[in-house]
Amino acid sequence: MEKIDLQRIYKRKKTDRDIFQELMAFKVKEILLIANYYDAYTIEREGQFTDKVYGEYLQVNLYTAPRFISVASEEEALDVLAKRKIHLIVIMAGLDKQTPQLISLHLKSKYKDIPQLMLVNNNADLAYFDSIEDQLSQSIERIFVWNGSTKIFLAMAKYIEDKVNLETDTRLGDIRVILLVEDSIRYYSRYLPLLYSEIVTQTQELIRNEPENDELSLIMKIRVRPKVILVSTFEEGVAIIDKYRDNLLCVISDVKYSRNGVEDEDAGVDLIEYTHQADDKIPCLLQSHDVENAKRAKAVNAEFINKNSVTLSHEITRFIKEKLGFGDFIFKNSSGKPIDKASSIEEFKHKLTTIPDESLKYHSIRNGISTWFMARGQISLAKRLRRYRFEDFKTVDEIRRFILQVFEGYELKKIRGRIINFRPQLVNSNRYIVSLGKGSFGGKGRGMAFLSNFIENVSFRKLIPELKIAIPKTAIIGVEEYDNFIEINNLIQTIYTEKNYEIVKDAFIRGSLSLQLRQKLRSYLEIMKRPLAIRSSGLFEDSLSQPFAGVYATYLIPNNHPDLERRLQELETAIKLVYASIYTDDSRAYFNAIDYVIEEEKMAVIIQEVVGQEHNGKYYPNVSGVAQSYNFYPFSYIKPEDGFAVIAVGLGAYVVGGEKTYRFCPRYPRLQLASIQDMMRDSQKYFYAIDLGRSDYDLAKDGEQAAITSYDLKEAEADGTLTYSASVYDFLNERIVYDFNSRGSRIVNFPGLLEYDQIPLPKTLDILLDIFSQAMGSPVEIEFSLNIENQIPTLYLLQIKPLIKNDFWVDIDQLPIDTQRMLMRATKGMGNGKIENIQDVIYIDPDKFNRLKTEEMAEEIKSLNQKMTALDRNYLLIGPGRWGTRDPLTGIPVTWSDISKAQVIVEQGLKDYPLDASLGSHFFHNVTSMKVGYFAIPYDSGDSFINFDILKKQETVEELKYARHIRFTAPLTILMDGKKQTAVILYGENE
Structure with missing residues (x-):
């Protein structure tokens, strides 16, 4: 299949959040x-300059203060400019006024695109620079x-940013513009810092008061603050008014400045009149140190501020709140008298239905509603309302209905593919994710949010018209509820000191969730009455840098008891058990292996509707599976x-458990090497489903499988769910036929999906793996379920996680390798890089191997691993066979915690025990994220071998009935070629 152009198919539906991210493309990050x-x-005075500048930014909650690089000469400046990306040059002119001018000219000749500002030491020097x-x-x-105030540096940086970003941001985000006309260096140096501080502060204050604003939303919404554009002449002011008339929020002007190249005492007054000719609704402010100009301001319907006033800050704050949409929305009657107010968008929507017609007409004529919404970061809503004027409607009632329709359409559009706060009426949809608690969503939660957003922005119907792509109905409890749970139940001491998981688990189960969360869960269950999967989503889980895959718990519950309180109790128990799963033995072993502090982990919880439908009292999907974009075999x-x-029939617990599933390449689904005998032997014999008739299960006692029951494959056939999934072995003719009327054993090989294309699952997976690996910038794993309901097939994406792959490849064929020192060579496997710190080998003696005793072998391996963990030795x-299998006849059934210190794992085939190479079953992610080598050595393979004679000669550290622990005197050299899936292990010359 030709590689899909992700940029072509990913048509992002631009939300306000998307627009926020595009705004302020130019940021002053480095100042010379x-x-x-x-x-x-x-x-610098006492060396606190940088701290003070950062302080100015933090005071107004700006999170990205620029970094200053100070130099004392032109030579030093050129050296810095040659090495760093500088966004702004500030040249200080003090006692020496000539040298700064020369430096500035020289730098401009070499770096034309870097803006330069000059900072004069005091007001007394201004006359010279004016000349x-x-x-x-x-x-x-x-x-x-x-x-003497470091606020000037904030003003200088923002002045440059606003000037550079003005044209783009007004086009992209309809950003409003504050025009400041002032030619006095002294006054705009004082005025501009004050104006920026007030505007940013007011913007943050009103955004914080709106619901559904997380910290990131706040940071991004700050970008919609008005631009402050400083000009110094009448002509420059007119140019801004003409070009940005529709975006002009207000004009603040001095009285006297240049017009036609000469000082004009009427320039400011005339500019305000020019502004009102363009739009008489634009607020204007005349500012002057001469209080006599207050009369002239009133004559042109402008506010007035005395620049020398001791209450200047208060007066600017009042102007911004009352005139620029930053305060409450004041509903007025036809004569302009206030009759009501709205402090938030929700309150505005509510009062819009009750205000008199005359009030709505008053505000519609003045078009102030969109200004008020823009100030609150509601760009899309403001732009939609701004397109229409009072004259576009026949009646006031028509205006009212239109505004309410805009609200409704905007709300529905903006939540698709998004995370929304819990509202009972919105639970029963899979077009978005519902948040049941604040805080991070953890690794899996982020993956689900990404999937939800991606599905809404890609037209899968065009790519795969025969198959619908969706996510299950999903709600997520953020990690703040985990913190609340630990705190209100006094569990701090328990999680820090108690190492016995059973004691920790009992303490968690006895604990209570917060009252607020319990109320939400009860309301949630009043709507949601299908089986639920309660999944872990730790902060570290499935992250790009360290995916904790398969370490924590997932619980499935039927959620069908007639008593709501019983269902609530089951859900709460499952949540608490997911919380407690951070402290299992497996989890602790993982944290120790990667040198993480377990107490730093926090847990979010995903609540998903289980994909499937009821079949004769059983609940399960037609097919479940896992797909990966990188194949190490x-x-x-x-x-x-x-x-x-x-893939497998039934619930996905069967797939992730490492049992007998059907493996294929989505790009070449018909390509198989297995013989009929192999297919018979390895075919799925049973499947998992939720028994909807059971009520005696105990999640705390029976674990993750408590509500899951295994059923013989015959029951799936009776349910009619094997239509696409199974073939029949025609033993009389030694062939496999796709005909259930034939007599013979059923073989689960999914012919309807893989061979006859009745449902395009392979094609779909191939497309999804391609685009998601591009989108995440990493190989990926997707967990999915295919359900066919009312003849409509839907592929549900349950999880997505990154697969960590080394960037540095070792090319074994290009290395000078001494073949006489080879302990092992493998031509099939995974892993990449060079390891030179291992001296210990633990292996099952092939001479003592007994396929019926693999569980005893697993216990021996576990015992040796515990000792290696205590010694902190890899x-x-x-x-022989598969490591980690659940079927003890196919390998050694260890868990990850049983082999957590193994840095390289080898699966070996024996003469009477052929190797069916695995991927480490359910701990595959642990293997890849911890960069563990994993290799297969088939029996009697010419290119692959293990030199057991060398192993037998080494020092025996401990020998058990089946397992042996040996130690080489010098570290082994382990070379793994990730591209060719080969590996070589070399031992020292004197071994």
Whole structure:
């Protein structure tokens, strides 16, 4: 299949959040400050300059303060510019005024695109720089005056950012513009910092008061604050008004400044009149140090502020709140008298239905509603309302209905593919994810949110018209509820000191969830009455850097008891058991192996509707499976990048348990090497389902399988769910036929899906693996279920997680390898890199192997692993058959905690015990994330071998009935070629 162009098919539905991310593309992150040592000292004083600048940013809750690099000469400046990406150059001019000018000119000739600002030491020097304004303008964009406050640096950075981003941001986000016309360096150096601080503060205050704003939303919504554009002449002011008339939020103007190249005492007043000719609803503010100008301001319907007023900050705050949409929305009657107010968007929507027609008409004519919404970061809503004017409607009632329809459509559109706060009426849909508690969603939760968003932004109907793609109905409890649970039940001491999992588990079960969460869960269950899967989602789980896969618990519950309180109790118990699963022996072993502190882990919980439907009292999907985009066991012409999938009938617990599933390559689904005998032997014989008639299960006692029952495959056939999944072995003719009327054993090989394309599952998986691996920038694993209800097949995506793969490949064929020192060579497996710190080998003695005693062998391996864990020593593990299988006849049934210190694992075939190479079953992710090598040595393979003679000669550390622990005197050299799936292990020359 040709590689899919992700950018072509991923048509993101732009939400406000998307627009926020595109805004402020240019950020001043690196500032080069050029000042001689004396001037630098003037700024830095006691060395606290950087801290103070960061303090100014933090005071207004801006999270990305620029970094300053200070130099004292042109030579140093050029050196920095050659090595770093500088966004702004600030040149300090103090006692020496000539040198800064020369430096500025020289730098401009070499770095034309970097803006330069000059910072003058005090007001007394301004007259000199006014006199050389034309000369300075060749390289200096604007001059500011330093009056001892580091706020000036915030203003300089924001001034440049707003100027650069103005055109793009007004186009993308309809961002509003505050025009400041001032030519006095002294005054705009004082005025601009004050204006920026107030605007940012007011923007944050109103955004925080809106519901559904997390910290990230707050940070991004700050980007919709109005741009402050500073100009100094009448002509520049007119140009901004003409170009950004529809975005102009207000005009703040001095009275006297240049018009036609000369000082004009009427320029400010005339500019306000020009503004009102363009739009008489634009608020204007005339500011002057001469209070006599207050009369002139009133004459042109403008506010007035005395620039020298001691209450300047208070007056600016009042103007911003009352005139620019930052305060409450004040509903007024036809004469402009206030009659009501709304403090939030929800309150506005409610009062919109009750305010008199005259009030709605008053505000519609003035178009102030969209301004108020824009100030609150509701870009899409504001833009939609802004397109229409009062004249576009026949009646006021029509306007009212239109605004309410815009609200409703906007709400539905914006939640698709999103995470929404819990509302009972929105539970029963899979178009979004419902949040039942605050805090991070953990690794799996992030994966589900990503899937939900992706499905809404890709037209899968065009790519795969025969199969619907969806996620199950999903709700997530954030990690804050886990913290609440630990705190209100006084479990801190327990989780820090108690190592016995059973004691921890009992303490968790006795605990109580918060009252608020219990109320939400009760309301949730009043709507949701189908079986539920309660899944773990730890902070570290399935992350790109360290996926804790298969370590924590998942519980399935029928959720069908007639008593709501009984169902609530079952759900609460499952949640608490998921919380407790952080502290299982397996989990502790994993944390120790990767050197993480277990107390740093926190748990979110995913509650998903179980995919499937009822069949004669059983609940299960037609097919469950796992697909990966990178295949470490390719054969024939299959490439590792073609991926693979394993599928089975029934619930997915069968698949992740490492049992007999059907494996295929989605790109070449018909390509199989298995003989009829192999297919008969390895075919699925039973399946898992939820028994809807059972009520005697005990989650705490029986574990994750408590509510799950295994059924003979005959029951699936009786349910009619084998239609696409099984064939019949025609023993008379030694063939496999796709005909259930034939007599013979059923073989689960999914012919309807893989051979006859009745449902395009392989094609779909191939497409999904391709686009998701592109989207995540990593090989991926997808867990899925296929359900066919009312003849409509739907593929549900249950989880997605990254597969960690090393970036550095070892090419064994290109290395000078001494074949006389080979302990092992494998031509099939996984792993990559070079390991040189292992001296220990634990292996099952092939001479003592007994296929009926593999469970005893597993106990011996567990015992040796515990001792290696105590010593903190990694080792090479070798044994017959599959490691980690649940079928003791096919290998050694260990869990991950039983072999957690194994750095390289080898599966070996024996003469009468052929090897069916596995992928480490359910601990495959642990193997890959911890960079464990995993290799297969088939019996009597010419290219692959293990030199047991060398192993027998080594020092015996401990020998048990079946297992042997030996130690080499020098570390082994382990080379793993990830591209060719080969490995070589070398021992020292004197062994």
